[in-house]
Amino acid sequence: xxxxxxxxxxxxxxxxxxxxxxxxxxxxxxxxxxxxxxxxxxxxxxxxxxxxxxxxxxxxxxxxxxxxxxxxxxxxxxxxxxxxxxxxxxxxxxxxxxxxxxxxxxxxxxxxxxxxxxxxxxxxxxxxxxxxxxxxxxxxxxxxxxxxxxxxxxxxxxxxxxxxxxxxxxxxxxxxxxxxxxxxxxxxxxxxxxxxxxxxxxxxxxxxxxxxxxxxxxxxxxxxxxxxxxxxxxxxxxxxxxxxxxxxxxxxxxxxxxxxxxxxxxxxxxxxxxxxxxxxxxxxxx
Amino acid sequence: xxxxxxxxxxxxxxxxxxxxxxxxxxxxxxxxxxxxxxxxxxxxxxxxxxxxxxxxxxxxxxxxxxxxxxxxxxxxxxxxxxxxxxxxxxxxxxxxxxxxxxxxxxxxxxxxxxxxxxxxxxxxxxxxxxxxxxxxxxxxxxxxxxxxxxxxxxxxxxxxxxxxxxxxxxxxxxxxxxxxxxxxxxxxxxxxxxxxxxxxxxxxxxxxxxxxxxxxxxxxxxxxxxxxxxxxxxxxxxxxxxxxxxxxxxxxxxxxxxxxxxxxxxxxxxxxxxxxxxxxxxxxxxxxxxxxxxxxxxxxxxxxxxxxxxxxxxxxxxxxxxxxxxxxxxxxxxxxxxxxxxxxxxxxxxxxxxxxxxxxxxxxxxxxxxxxxxxx
Amino acid sequence: xxxxxxxxxxxxxxxxxxxxxxxxxxxxxxxxxxxxxxxxxxxxxxxxxxxxxxxxxxxxxxxxxxxx
Numbered sequence: 001x002x003x004x005x006x007x008x009x010x011x012x013x014x015x016x017x018x019x020x021x022x023x024x025x026x027x028x029x030x031x032x033x034x035x036x037x038x039x040x041x042x043x044x045x046x047x048x049x050x051x052x053x054x055x056x057x058x059x060x061x062x063x064x065x066x067x068x069x070x071x072x073x074x075x076x077x078x079x080x081x082x083x084x085x086x087x088x089x090x091x092x093x094x095x096x097x098x099x100x101x102x103x104x105x106x107x108x109x110x111x112x113x114x115x116x117x118x119x120x121x122x123x124x125x126x127x128x129x130x131x132x133x134x135x136x137x138x139x140x141x142x143x144x145x146x147x148x149x150x151x152x153x154x155x156x157x158x159x160x161x162x163x164x165x166x167x168x169x170x171x172x173x174x175x176x177x178x179x180x181x182x183x184x185x186x187x188x189x190x191x192x193x194x195x196x197x198x199x200x201x202x203x204x205x206x207x208x209x210x211x212x213x214x215x216x217x218x219x220x221x222x223x224x225x226x227x228x229x230x231x232x233x234x235x236x237x238x239x240x241x242x243x244x245x246x247x248x249x250x251x252x253x254x255x256x257x258x259x260x261x262x263x264x265x266x267x268x269x270x271x272x273x274x275x276x277x278x279x280x281x282x283x284x285x286x
Numbered sequence: 287x288x289x290x291x292x293x294x295x296x297x298x299x300x301x302x303x304x305x306x307x308x309x310x311x312x313x314x315x316x317x318x319x320x321x322x323x324x325x326x327x328x329x330x331x332x333x334x335x336x337x338x339x340x341x342x343x344x345x346x347x348x349x350x351x352x353x354x355x356x357x358x359x360x361x362x363x364x365x366x367x368x369x370x371x372x373x374x375x376x377x378x379x380x381x382x383x384x385x386x387x388x389x390x391x392x393x394x395x396x397x398x399x400x401x402x403x404x405x406x407x408x409x410x411x412x413x414x415x416x417x418x419x420x421x422x423x424x425x426x427x428x429x430x431x432x433x434x435x436x437x438x439x440x441x442x443x444x445x446x447x448x449x450x451x452x453x454x455x456x457x458x459x460x461x462x463x464x465x466x467x468x469x470x471x472x473x474x475x476x477x478x479x480x481x482x483x484x485x486x487x488x489x490x491x492x493x494x495x496x497x498x499x500x501x502x503x504x505x506x507x508x509x510x511x512x513x514x515x516x517x518x519x520x521x522x523x524x525x526x527x528x529x530x531x532x533x534x535x536x537x538x539x540x541x542x543x544x545x546x547x548x549x550x551x552x553x554x555x556x557x558x559x560x561x562x563x564x565x566x567x568x569x570x571x572x573x574x575x576x577x578x579x580x581x582x583x584x585x586x587x588x589x590x591x592x593x594x595x596x597x598x599x600x601x602x603x604x605x606x607x608x609x610x611x612x613x614x615x616x617x618x619x620x621x622x623x624x625x626x627x628x629x630x631x632x633x634x635x636x637x638x639x640x641x642x643x644x645x646x647x648x649x650x651x652x653x654x655x656x657x658x659x660x661x662x
Numbered sequence: 663x664x665x666x667x668x669x670x671x672x673x674x675x676x677x678x679x680x681x682x683x684x685x686x687x688x689x690x691x692x693x694x695x696x697x698x699x700x701x702x703x704x705x706x707x708x709x710x711x712x713x714x715x716x717x718x719x720x721x722x723x724x725x726x727x728x729x730x
Binding site: 013016046047049051061062065066067068069070071072075077078079080081082083084085086087089090107108111260264267268270271272274275276277278279280281282283284285 | 307309310312330331332333334335336337338340341342344345346347348349350351352353354355356357358359360374375378385445474476477478479502503504506507508509510511512513514521522
Binding site: 004005006007008009012017018019021022023024025026027028029031032033036177178180181184206217218219222223 | 663665667669670672673674675676678679680697713715716717718719720721722723724726
């Protein structure tokens with residue numbers, strides 16, 4: 001008998017549902033698009049290990065029925081580096097947000113990209129600190145409001161997809177929660193890429209970003225994201241002034257090259273007659 | 287076959303880690319601990335292990351915790367500012383009960399201080415550095431051989447108690463060269479894999495004074511590990527005072543209630559001693575000569591060397607305080623461990639600090655002079 | 663057939679906005695948390711594309727596919 005429930009619910013820890021995300025929060029959509037993307041690959045869900053930092057998006061791994069490490073603020077990528085290098089057979093996925101990845105964790109982000117470590121990073125960019133109540137983030141658009149930008153943000157935001165591409169990631173894409181099919185395809189490609197994959201998802205935080213920025217309902221935020229999205233190919237033919245405040249979506253990098261774990265494995269093979277040690281803490285030595 | 291080598295302390299530490307089956311190292315260059323990272327980068331590929339030079343110390347502490355959950359014995363090494371940066375993730379290691387080893391080769395502080403000079407500046411930071419209540423385990427070597435032995439012991443304690451364990455070395459021990467004997471066999475504690483009971487596994491369901499076996503990610507247990515206060519399933523439960531109490535008290539009790547098994551001291555001439563020199567780490571190097579000189583003059587001096595500053599060997603200090611009239615504590619700081627000695631002595635003996643900073647180890651005569659001063 | 667899990671739905675209405683065939687409408691029914699639930703008013707228009715299923719942030723929508 002087929003269970004008459006969402007096809008994505010089987011991946012979740014049912015006893016923890018409903019999840020803590022506010023009504024209309026994009027995190028749940030990203031969760032489902034992830035599972036849809038995963039279904040497009042040969043990867044076994046049992047082999048997925050999720051890592052996250054702190055923030056609303058970092059709560060996602062706690063709902064998935066797989067091994068998950070919910071770590072400290074900004075540091076998910078460093079924990080994920082240890083996990084992946086420690087056991088390269090695991091498919092390690094990092095869920096993070098704009099504050100977690102680009103502010104407190106910015107250094108880990110660019111270095112993980114530089115090393116091209118084989119991780120899939122899903123960065124849910126809602127342009128605000130949701131968990132702490134609506135403070136401005138490094139991706140908040142110029143002029144947007146937050147509890148720490150009561151007169152509107154004066155700073156220029158990060159362009160995360162461009163930043164991570166420049167740092168050396170081998171696969172980078174940006175989509176939004178209003179593009180679930182393109183997004184799940186990008187996640188699929190990211191999972192399949194043997195290197196650092198970064199998928200930025202522009203998402204809605206109706207509770208804080210929406211309320212502070214004259215979009216009171218989830219739908220108003222959803223429509224705003226949809227209307228402001230421009231495909232990268234079209235954007236390339238447009239003037240910079242025309243692109244102000246727009247969300248450019250599409251693929252930003254797709255240039256596979258040697259990944260960190262392969263380099264470490266080769267080094268061990270060149271210097272040792274032993275295979276790469278995996279799960280060796282359990283070994284009884286005599 | 288027993289191997290004899292003439293090596294630097296930092297190199298002995300790396301050799302100890304390899305002997306303990308450590309196959310993952312993440313670190314960031316910092317004086318005076320850098321040689322440990324350098325040695326690990328040479329040795330690990332030869333043993334099928336992995337070395338990663340991280341972008342900073344925060345990342346290094348994160349990476350070894352991640353590696354530990356992948357099923358590896360993992361270590362980092364640092365000094366001064368580096369150990370300060372690691373504190374948050376070390377706290378994460380405590381609440382998630384992750385076995386890791388941190389080597390701290392102490393240097394002159396605070397701040398950047400004296401990068402190339404020795405100190406025991408972090409005795410209390412290792413105890414209290416991360417926010418919250420927790421009970422750390424730390425081992426302080428005073429020789430190259432001990433740096434090797436204690437590194438192995440640190441891995442064993444980390445596995446047995448599922449805690450971060452620190453080896454509190456200092457620049458003197460890290461850089462001095464001595465004979466090292468590498469035995470052909472060392473005792474290693476292997477990690478135990480849990481079993482599912484009735485198809486179920488509760489990753490944090492442990493006795494009130496203990497811990498529970500820890501699987502590796504990918505073993506099929508589908509566990510959630512979080513730094514938030516969690517229940518026995520590992521699920522966050524942050525608003526229930528009982529959940530928090532039970533968790534944090536167990537984390538402390540698993541070390542406190544087995545303090546006698548963990549604590550290690552080395553006593554010499556204490557039985558008849560009027561004055562006992564209580565030392566920890568490098569200052570012990572100068573204790574022997576001072577004690578000998580005083581004994582030759584008929585002053586009854588003993589020595590108690592603390593191998594494990596944390597958990598602090600309270601009973602052992604209380605015991606000597608009952609028989610000796612005076613306790614001398616030479617420390618390479620302005621007084622850190624001395625407060626613990628005073629607390630444990632309960633006013634039964636006079637406690638005298640020889641606090642020394644600046645980077646130079648106590649000379650035997652500085653201790654001897656204190657003995658003479660007390661003896662009158 | 664479309665089934666909405668009333669226990670999981672938080673009433674965000676994203677299904678209403680997402681559906682290209684405008685299948686969903688807001689109902690006057692509330693769940694135990696006083697959330698006004700959507701319902702597939704125009705179910706015959708459904709092409710079973712699954713966009714609502716994947717977009718629903720609360721994993722509350724099930725769309726029965728053709729059984730082969």
